[in-house]
Amino acid sequence: MSNDRLMNSHAMAFPGPTFMQVPAGQVDDVVAGGFAIIGAPFGSAYTVPGIAPGAARAPHAIRSASARYHAFAGRYDFDLQGPFFDPAGVGLLDLGDCFGPVHDPSQHVAIIEETVRSAAVLSALPIVLGGDDSTPIPICAGLDAFTDIHVLQIDAHLDYRDNVDGHRCGYSSPMRRIREMSHVAKIVHVGARGIGSAHVSDHDDTLEAGNAIVTAREVVREGVGVALQHFPDGANVYISIDCDGFDPSVMPGTSVPLPGGLQFYDGVDMIRDLVSRCNLRGIGFAEHYPEFDNHNLTSVAITRLISNTIGATLSRRQTAKEAI
Amino acid sequence: MSNDRLMNSHAMAFPGPTFMQVPAGQVDDVVAGGFAIIGAPFGSAYTVPGIAPGAARAPHAIRSASARYHAFAGRYDFDLQGPFFDPAGVGLLDLGDCFGPVHDPSQHVAIIEETVRSAAVLSALPIVLGGDDSTPIPICAGLDAFTDIHVLQIDAHLDYRDNVDGHRCGYSSPMRRIREMSHVAKIVHVGARGIGSAHVSDHDDTLEAGNAIVTAREVVREGVGVALQHFPDGANVYISIDCDGFDPSVMPGTSVPLPGGLQFYDGVDMIRDLVSRCNLRGIGFAEHYPEFDNHNLTSVAITRLISNTIGATLSRRQTAKEAI
Amino acid sequence: MSNDRLMNSHAMAFPGPTFMQVPAGQVDDVVAGGFAIIGAPFGSAYTVPGIAPGAARAPHAIRSASARYHAFAGRYDFDLQGPFFDPAGVGLLDLGDCFGPVHDPSQHVAIIEETVRSAAVLSALPIVLGGDDSTPIPICAGLDAFTDIHVLQIDAHLDYRDNVDGHRCGYSSPMRRIREMSHVAKIVHVGARGIGSAHVSDHDDTLEAGNAIVTAREVVREGVGVALQHFPDGANVYISIDCDGFDPSVMPGTSVPLPGGLQFYDGVDMIRDLVSRCNLRGIGFAEHYPEFDNHNLTSVAITRLISNTIGATLSRRQTAKEAI
Amino acid sequence: MSNDRLMNSHAMAFPGPTFMQVPAGQVDDVVAGGFAIIGAPFGSAYTVPGIAPGAARAPHAIRSASARYHAFAGRYDFDLQGPFFDPAGVGLLDLGDCFGPVHDPSQHVAIIEETVRSAAVLSALPIVLGGDDSTPIPICAGLDAFTDIHVLQIDAHLDYRDNVDGHRCGYSSPMRRIREMSHVAKIVHVGARGIGSAHVSDHDDTLEAGNAIVTAREVVREGVGVALQHFPDGANVYISIDCDGFDPSVMPGTSVPLPGGLQFYDGVDMIRDLVSRCNLRGIGFAEHYPEFDNHNLTSVAITRLISNTIGATLSRRQTAKEAI
Amino acid sequence: MSNDRLMNSHAMAFPGPTFMQVPAGQVDDVVAGGFAIIGAPFGSAYTVPGIAPGAARAPHAIRSASARYHAFAGRYDFDLQGPFFDPAGVGLLDLGDCFGPVHDPSQHVAIIEETVRSAAVLSALPIVLGGDDSTPIPICAGLDAFTDIHVLQIDAHLDYRDNVDGHRCGYSSPMRRIREMSHVAKIVHVGARGIGSAHVSDHDDTLEAGNAIVTAREVVREGVGVALQHFPDGANVYISIDCDGFDPSVMPGTSVPLPGGLQFYDGVDMIRDLVSRCNLRGIGFAEHYPEFDNHNLTSVAITRLISNTIGATLSRRQTAKEAI
C-alpha cells in the first residue's frame, strides 16, 4: 500500500489545530528519532456496548486540548523537573488522521498499520490517538521491525477474547490478537477490575500464555512496582492505554467509567520508568469518548501523558549523551 | 439472504422499550396491512461532516420517547380528530434493528433492503428509523414491488451528488441513487435552503431528470400546496424525511441545524394529504442525532409524525369501508 | 384554617429573590387592588408520566428570572406601549411559597386555596406560580367569591379525566374538578393537540358540559379570535396556563414538549383582550420544569406574561379613570 | 396489608429494563436464599434542602446502568476474583417499584416495609433502591424477623435528629427512628464530615445510645478497620448507604456532594468483610439524584456494590458448602 | 495609531480556524471591494446584567461554525438562488481579533475603530464579529469616510441611554453615541419588545431625533416592509445586529432571550433588500454568548447571514456589470 492512501484529512473534517500546533506532515516528513502523532478516529458504525461511536472524535478533542502548549517551550515543567521541550523543535510531527473509504473499515486498519510501521522503522516514536478498542491491533502489527515486545496494557479489561460474534479484530479481542504476533513476548495487563469482556477462560488463557495480570486494586494498594517488575531492562515496549484503565476522576471521558482505577501519577511513573530503562517503541490511547468528558479533563490528561513520554525520552537521550 | 441475518438486537445493545411498546417481532410476524418499525442504527465509523456517528443512536431515542403512548389507545387524538389507535392492536410490530457484522457495512445495507422488501410485499407499511443519510437507498430499493414511486424528500439538502470521494452510496448521494432506480418516477425535494451538498450541476441534473425542487422559503411563504401539487392522486409514495428539513425549533437534534425550515404542521399536512389520496408505500427518518436534541423534542416530533401516518392510514381505510 | 399555616419559606429553602424583588409579605399585607405572587412549589413524590417532580422548582426559577426587572420602573415597555410600572409601587407582594408538612399533601392544597381566597376577597389579583398539574384546582376553588367564572385554559391537554387510578384531584383531572365548582360557568380549552390524557369520553363530556375546545392548530391558522369569542364582555375570568400549551420554542421547560403549540403573541393578545374587557380574577402557571428549560426561556416568558397581565390591568384602570 | 397493594409499576412509568435484566417478579415469586430488588422511588413533593425531588428517579437510573450485566454470567469478575454469577440464575428477582397512591405518602412507606419483610422472612436478601433519606426507616422496620441488628450507615451525616419541623419520619431522622426499633442493637455511622443535619445534642445522643461514629477522615487516614471493629462475628447486619457518604469522585450524583468522602474500595472492603463473617439481612441505597450524576458514574458504582454484595454472599455459601 | 497595534491573535488565544477558513491577513492585505472579517472579542471584566462576559467568545464560536463552508465554493446556494461564492476567492480576509492590552479597554476600542476605517476607506466591507453591546460605537465611528449613514439596528432594545452609571460608551448606550456622530443620518430600531434599557425619555428622544422604531410585533404581523421603508435608495447603510433582536428559536445564544423576536427570513430579506438598492458600508454582530447557544444554532445563523450579505453584494455587482 502506498502512502498516498494516507490523507491528512482532519483539517477538512473538523477544522482545528494539530497536536500542540506542531507542523502537519506526511509520513515522508518523519525524521529519525522524532515523534509522530497519528490520528485513528475510528469508532463503530453501530452503537454497541463498549464501542460507542463517539471515540471517533477523540483525536480532534486531544489535539484541541493540547494546542495551548505550542508556545510553552522553555517553560518549567514540574513533571519533567526541567524545561519543557519546544514541541515544534524536537521532531514532533502531526501526520493527521488515518482515513480510508467511509464504508470500508478494512482499509483504515491497514493504513494505521502501515503508518505506524513507516514511523517505527525510522526510529521515530508513533503516538497514536484512537479510536476504539480495536486500534491496538494495527498499532502493534506496525511495530514488527522490533522483536520481543513487552506490552504494557493499562485497561479495566483484559481484551483477551478470541472473537465477538465471530469478529476477531474488533473490540474486546485486541490483546489476544497482539499476543499471537510473533514479535510480541509478553503482555502485562494493568488496571483490571469489576467484570467486563473477559471470560474465565480468557483469564486463564492469558496467564497460561505467560502474560501477567495486575489488578487496579493491587496498584492502588501496593504501587506501580507490582506492574513494572514484569519489564526487563532494555526490553522493547509498547504502551497501550485504554482510558477506562484510569480512575474516572482522572479520565472520565470513557464509555463505562469504573470507580477504583489508576491514579494519574501511576501512569506518569510507569511511563517514566519504562522510558528510562527500556526502549519505548510505540504508545497509543483508545476508548476516549469526548462527549462523556468533564471539561476536557481526559484530553488534558492524555496530552500530559504524551508530554511526559516525549520529555522522558529526550531526557534519557540527554543523559546518554552526557554519559559519553 | 435469509431472514435469520436479521437480529432483533436492540434490547441487548441498549435495553429499552420497543416503539410504543408494541410487540417485538420478526419479519415473519408481519401481517398484511400492518405496520413494521425497522431500526437502521447506522452512522459512520468516522466523524466526517454531515454524518456524525451519533445517528446510530436515533432508533433507541425514538423508541424511548414513543414508549409512553403504548397505553393511550382510545384517547382522543387532536391531530387525528378522533380516537388514538391501539398501538398493539393495529398490526404494528417492532422488528428491532438491522444489524450486520460490525465491520462489514455492506451487509447491514442489504439487511435493511431485504427487511423493507419483506414488509412491503405483504402490503405492510415499512417505517424506518435511521440512521444516517445513506439509509434511504436500501429503503427505496426494498420498495421495488411497486412502480412509478413518487418520493417526497423533506430535507435541507438535495442529496443528489453522484459520489463523495468515490463512494456512491454514502451521504449526500441517496436521492441520485434513488432516481436511478427503475421503479422511481419522480423526486420532490422539499425544504432546501442555504448551501449544502448540492453542486450547481446536481441542482441542474435533478431538474433535468424531471424532479422538482420546493425550497423551504416557498413552503414557509406559500404553504405546502406548492409541494403537494407534484403528487398525482393514486401515486405510489415514499416519504423520506431528513430531520434537517424541519426548522430547528421543531427538530433540533440534527447535525447542522439550519434556521428557516419547515414547521411541524407542514409535515403533518403533507403526510395527511398524501395518505388520503395516494398510496403510501414506505416512510423513513434519517439524520437524527439524539446527542444534539433538546429534551427529546426531535424524537417526540418523529413519534408524532409516525402516529399521524398510521392514524391517517387507518382513517382512510375506515372511510373506504364506510363508502362501500 | 388560620393564616399562620402559610409559611414564607422559599427564602430558607432556596435562598433567592422574590418575584421582581418586590417586598415579601404575608396574606395580611395584601392591599385591595394589589397583586399577590403565590408560590405553589408542588410536584409529586413519585416520578410518573406527566408529573415529573421537577415542577416543584418552578417558583424559584421564575422568581430568579424576574429579579432583574425590579429596577426597570419607568422604562419603556414595548409590550405595554408605555412606561413599565414600578413593581414595588403597584401593590405587588410576594407571599412566598405555600408549604405544608412535607408528607401531607392534602394540607398544602388547602393552604393554596385559602391563600388565593384571602387575596381574591380583597380584590387583589392572585398570581400563582405552580407547581404541577393539580394546582389549578385549589386556585379556582379559592376564587369562590365570584360567580360565573369563565376559565381560559391554555394547555396541550384537556385535563378532563374524572380520575387517574382513583385519584380525583391529581394530574389530568383539574379541569373536570373545576367544571364541577358551582361558581364556574365555562371552560375554554385552548391549545389542544396530539394525544394526551383525554379519553374520547372526556372530549365528549366537556363539550356536552358547555365548554369549548379550540385546538392549537386553529389558533395557529386562524388567530386567537376563535378562542376569545367565547368570553362575554364583563365576565369573571380565571386564566390557567400549562406551559405545554405554548410551543416548545416559547416554553421549552415542560415535561413532554409538543411541537405545534401557541406562539408568544397569542398569549399576550389573549391576556390583553381579556383584561381590557372582562374581569380577571386569577391567573396561574403550571407544569414548568426548570431542569428542561433552555437558558431560562420559559421562566422569562412567564415573567413577561405576568408583566403584561399587571400592565394591562393598570392600563385599564388608568383608562377607566380618565374616562370619568 | 395484602401484597396486592404492591404494584410492579416501573415498566409503565418509565419503560426500561429490570435490574441486570433479571425477571420481573412479585413478592410471591421470591425464593429462599434469593435476592430481591425493590424500588423505592420516593422523593418529596417539595424542593427542600436535602431531599431534592430527583431521588425518585434513582431506581430507574440504577436499573438502566445495570442492564448491560445481564449477559455477563461466567465472565471473570476481578472484584470477586472469580466468575461473575448468572444474574438470572441465582434467585435474583426485580420486584419493581413500591408505588402507592400519588398523594398519600404514608401508604408507600407501608408498602416498602411490607415488601422488605416478605423477602426477609424467606431469607432472601432485600436490596432496596431508594429514594430519599427516609427510606431506611421502612427498610429496617421490615427486617424485624431478626434481632440484634447492627447497622452500617455510610453517610456524610448522622441523620439522628428527633424530628424536622415536627415530622419524625422524614429526612435527617432515619437513624434515630431505626435506633428506637427493638430489633436494632447498634448503629455504626461511617463517613461523617463537614456539618449537616446533626445538632450537638444528636451527636451526643447517638454516642450515649451506644452507637459509634467513624468520620470520613478516620477511614481515609486509617482504613476501614476502624469501622469494622464494631461488628461482632455472626451479627445480623443491615447496610444503609447514602450516596453522600462516598467521595463525590465516586458518587457525584447526590444532592450536596462533600469532598473528603469514602473511596470505592472502602465500600467494597466493608461489604466483603461483613458478608464473610456476619449475616447480611438487608442493604439499601438512598439519596442518589441522577440529574446530578456524571455520566452514570453513581449508578454504575451502586450496581457494582450490589454485584459485590451478591457475589460475596454466593462465595460465602460456596465456602460453607466446601467446608462440609 | 499605527496598525502594528493590531494583533492577529486569535490563533494563539484559542487555536481554531479563520472565518470560512479564508486566509488570515493584516489590514494591509485588504483589497478594494473585498470583505474583512474583524473579531472584536470583548465582554466585560464584570458580570453585570446585560453584558455577561461570555460575549468575548463569540468570534471563536462563529469562526468554528463557519469553517465547514470553506470547501463549498460552486455549490448551489438556495438562499442566493445560485452558486455559492468561493470564500477564498472573493477578497474575503480574516483580520483576526482586535486585541489591546488586557487591562486597558480604551485601546481595544480604538483598535476596532481604526481597523474598520482601514477597511472602509478601501471600499472593503467590514464584517465585525463582536463582542458586547458597546462594539457598534467604534464600528460606526470607523465608517466616517461616508456621510448620511442610515443604521439598521436589529435589537430587542433601543440602546439609546445617555449613560449607565456615568459611563457613556458601554452597554445600552451605543445607538445614542452613534446618533451623535456627524456622518450618521438616521437610526431605524427594529425588533424592540418587552422592556429593557430604554427609559421613556430615551424612547421619546430617539423619535425626536428623527429615528424610527419598528417593534418586533410590527415585523411579525406586517412584514419587514415597515422597516425597509425608512431606507432611501442609494443610502449608505450600516447594519448593526444584536442577537436578541431575533427570536430565541433562531438565535438562542444571547444573554436574556426574549420570545417574540424576528424570524430568520426577516433578517435575510432586510439584508437582501438593502444590499440590492443601498450601499452597505459595514455590518456587525453583537451580544452572542456561545455558552447559552443551542448546538451552535446562533453561530450558524450569523454565518448564514454573513454569507447572504456577501452573496448579495457579489450578485449586485454582477447585475451591475451585466447592465453595462
Add this chain to the structure above:
Amino acid sequence: MSNDRLMNSHAMAFPGPTFMQVPAGQVDDVVAGGFAIIGAPFGSAYTVPGIAPGAARAPHAIRSASARYHAFAGRYDFDLQGPFFDPAGVGLLDLGDCFGPVHDPSQHVAIIEETVRSAAVLSALPIVLGGDDSTPIPICAGLDAFTDIHVLQIDAHLDYRDNVDGHRCGYSSPMRRIREMSHVAKIVHVGARGIGSAHVSDHDDTLEAGNAIVTAREVVREGVGVALQHFPDGANVYISIDCDGFDPSVMPGTSVPLPGGLQFYDGVDMIRDLVSRCNLRGIGFAEHYPEFDNHNLTSVAITRLISNTIGATLSRRQTAKEAI
C-alpha cells in the same frame, strides 16, 4: 480613596444571598476580630488562555452554595470536631462586591486593596472571593499593616512571571509582584505540576529570592508537612488559593484542570495548622469558573475551607482564653 467608592452591588447585579446569608455590610460595619467577605468578581474583558472571563461569576456561585449554612449554627461540625459557629453571630459580614467603573480596571483593583486594608487594620480577617489570577496582588497589598508576611500559595503554577506582554499586574505575575512588596517575607508555592506560566528563569528567580517550591507530587506522596515546615510559629500568614492547585476531583471548576493535585484534607490540614500556630491575616480564592464546575462542587469545597478557617480561628481564641 473614600469608601463610598465601594458599592455593595452584588444584590443588584445578580440577586442572590450573601455568604452564608450573614448580614450585608459596609466597610464601616466591620468589627475588630470579625470576618469580612469581600467579592472581587473580575475576569478579563477578553478570552485569553488562563483567564477565561467566567471567573467574574465566582463570588455569586460561592455565596449561593454557602447560603444553606446560615441556619446550621449549633450543629455538629465533624471538620471542627465541635459545634458549628453561628455565621451571623461571630462578626461575619458580607461587604458585597468591589465594583468600579466597568471600563476602568485600575479602579477596581484599588478598591479591593483599600477594602482589604480597611478590614485588616481592624484585625478582622479579609476573606476574598475572586476573581481572576490578578486578585492576590491588591489583597496582599492591602495587608501592609503587617510585616514579614509568609504567603501560602496553593496553585498548580508559580505565577512568578515579571510580565505578560508588558502587563505586570495581570495573570501569571501575582506572586512576583507580591514578593516585591516590602511587607512580604517569603512565598511557599504549593501544588506546582505540569507546565504552565513559569519560565525556567521564573523558577530559578523565586528560589533565589528565598521562596520555596513544594510540588503537588511531594504533597501527595509525603504529606503537607513538607509545605508547613516553611512557616515559623507566630508568622503573619496570607493564604492565596488558586482552584487549580487542588485536584480536579475536588475543585473541577477551573480553567484548565490538571490531574494530580492536592486532596481536600491537604487544604484542611494546612489551614488548621497555620491558624493554630501562626497569625492568619488574609485568605483569598481565585480562578474559580462556575461554568466548568460539577454540580457546585468547587463552590462547596471553597465554602467548607472558609468554614474551616473561621472555625479554626474561633477555636484558637477559645483555647487561648481557656489558657488564661
